[in-house]
Amino acid sequence: MLTLRTLCERRDLELTVLVPGPEGALDCEVSWTHNTELPDPSPYLRRGELVMTNGLWHIAGHSAESFVHRVQDAGASGIVFGLRREMPATPADVIDACRKAGMPLLELSVDVPFTALSQAAARTLAEQRQSALMASVRRGNALADAISSGTGAGGVLRVLRRDHDLRLAVVDRMGHLLGSAGAGLTDDDLVVVARAVARRPPPLEVTLSNDSAALFPVGVFGEADAALVCLRPAAALDEAERGALEQAAHFLSMETARLHAVQATEMRFAGELIDMIFAGAGASREFAARLKTFGIEAADPLAVCALALAEGEAAVSPVPANAVMAFFVSEGVPAVVAPGGRDTVALFPWRLTEGELEASMTRLLSLLDRQLPKQKVVLGYGGPAGDSTKLKVPLMEAREACQLLARGSSAARMARFAELPSHSALLGRLDGQVVQRFADALLTPLRDHDAQRGAQLELTLRTFLANEGQFAATADALYIHVNTLRKRLTRIGELTGRDPMKFEGRVDLFLALEADALVRS
Known part of the structure; x- marks a missing residue:
């Protein structure tokens, strides 16, 4: 288990404990490291993460107490303050805020970059994850060599192909081909496999363009992230082949977990960049x-x-x-x-x-x-x-x-x-409550009138506008006489204060209908 104490005991990291936090805090699990300079990083933090910061938010004048409070509310395991030439000591208010909150605070030497700390954490976590997985399979198996050597899904498939004459591929739940050995999957095949992986639970076999294929789910904690695809029906696999494929799927789960962890980190990092643009x-x-x-x-x-x-x-x-x-x-x-x-x-x-x-x-x-x-x-x-x-x-x-x-x-x-249409763009930029009040002011009287009397004033208005204010075309569409249409339009004008038979009235009523559609979407 990765802990703050584990990291502090590494002399090469040059970490100093400024605030140990409550008893046992240094021995709590650290799930991962997270580098941030946002004054409120809480939307991007996961429980147990170790927050690393150079204090750029502090230089910008943001409150240390607020920063620590946000980090603590997100469930972080602690804070590492990285010193810089321009800031050779951790600010006193940061230390005080952590002491008051009971938040562990470590200080990182000027000479040690955050990447060294992240790499140390990654190595520790990777070793622990690999050890837990390797305990459940045969030691020294060639599949472990393929994963540990960094050859990924393709390396695992090549190991299987050396022992078994099988056509194999690994496809994730988005339909991306992660590796292939002897399997020529079409785009349609990838879609079929992706849909199968998304099912709960995934099927054991799917029909592809050329033949039936056996699926072996790849994932952790019972959640399928991908599938090991064997282009042979499940019933045609012998016990040795099935055992080898199931074993390979376990090892591939480690590779897909690593890929997804990297992707998740990149996505959160990217989200912070977008927020920085808005800021x-x-x-x-x-x-x-x-x-x-x-x-x-x-x-x-x-x-x-x-x-x-x-x-x-x-x-x-x-x-x-x-x-x-x-x-x-x-x-x-x-x-x-x-x-x-x-x-x-x-x-x-x-x-x-x-x-x-x-x-x-x-x-x-x-x-x-x-x-x-x-x-x-x-x-x-x-x-x-x-x-x-x-x-x-x-x-x-x-x-x-x-x-x-x-x-x-x-x-x-x-x-x-x-x-885009100018009215849509303009309405989209207004406050939603303002748009709602404008729409309700004109349309509610029509809707109340229609509900009380079983009338069709709103339908009449929509049809009239759709026919660009043409009386004959509107009357034909509604199966009514033109004089009846004129009476309805007059009543619409009385109820809304906007005469639909005049251009400016039609504009306001059209905008009211568009605004109503916008706020209800």
């Missing part, structure tokens, strides 16, 4: 340094897109970040991909033309359509911005365009903010 930190050295870890230079032209799944009229959720990242990997473009509550944001360098940017976003949307065939994916995009300091507006516009598309404000599924 106006796009010009800071810290932002540029973090951006560079993703292979992106802050001085480069940058583009941004936001993607969401529109499920029905109200539910809007982010697109799986792994699927978005897979696209940029296939395009050879470095990217920061951050999933949020309602959308997934991707930030990436772009030196080509705006037309080529649109073509690239079209390819991304097409890929997601293939991977998520039963979902409606929408995409808003912005840029290229000249550099990271100009990202805030394109980011805001990309996310706003995405949400407007998800709400059905346009028939399009991909657009820039400026390409």
Whole structure:
């Protein structure tokens, strides 16, 4: 088990205990390390994580007591304050805040980077995880050699192929091919396997394009993250082959867990970058340094897109970040991909033309359509911005365009903010309560009248506007006489104070209907 005491006992890390915390705190489990300079990192912390900070938030004037309180509420195991040449000692108010809160506080030498601490934690955790898994399988097996040598899923499959004449592949739940040995899976095959992995529990066999294939779930704690696919029916496997495949699936679970842990860390790191853009930190050295870890230079032209799944009229959720990242990997473009509550944001360098940017976003949307065939994916995009300091507006516009598309404000599924109808864009930027009050002021009298008298004033108004104010076409659509239509429109004007037979009245009533649809989505 990784603990604060374990890390402190490593002399090469040069850690000093400033606040030990309550009795036994130094011996509590540390789940992972998390580097942050946000004044409130709690949304990105998981219970048991060790928070590492250089105190840039402190230099900016944020409260030490507030920072420690947020970290403690998130369930962190402790705080490591990394000294710098500019800050050779841990601030007294940080020490006092940790002492009052009972939060363990360690001080890291100027000469030791946070990466050394993270690597030490990673090595300890990896050794413990490997030891626990290896205890359940035969020692010295060639599969362990394949994993420990870093050859990944492909190495495991090659070991199996040396002993058994099997065609094999490893496919994750997003339909990505993690490794293959003798198995030529088509795109349709990958989709079939991904859907099977998503089922609870996954089936033991699926029908692919050429033959039936046996599936061996790969995952930890009973949750399938991927599947080891053998292109042979389950009934055709002998006991030795089945045993070897089951054994390999156990080892592959360690590899997929490692991959997902790395991806999860990158996603949280990416989320902090997006928050820093909104906070106006796009010009800071810290932002540029973090951006560079993703292979992106802050001085480069940058583009941004936001993607969401529109499920029905109200539910809007982010697109799986792994699927978005897979696209940029296939395009050879470095990217920061951050999933949020309602959308997934991707930030990436772009030196080509705006037309080529649109073509690239079209390819991304097409890929997601293939991977998520039963979902409606929408995409808003912005840029290229000249550099990271100009990202805030394109980011805001990309996310706003995405949400407007998800709400059905346009028939399009991909657009820039400026390409959307002006009334949708303007309504989308107003406070939701203001929009609601405007819509209710005009539409509630109509709806009350219709409910009390069994009338159809709202339907009449919608039909009249849909027919661009043409009396004959509207009357025909409603199967009523033109004089009846005029009486209804007059009544609408009396109830709302807006005459639908005049242009300005029609504009207000149209906006009320659009606003009502927006706030109800």
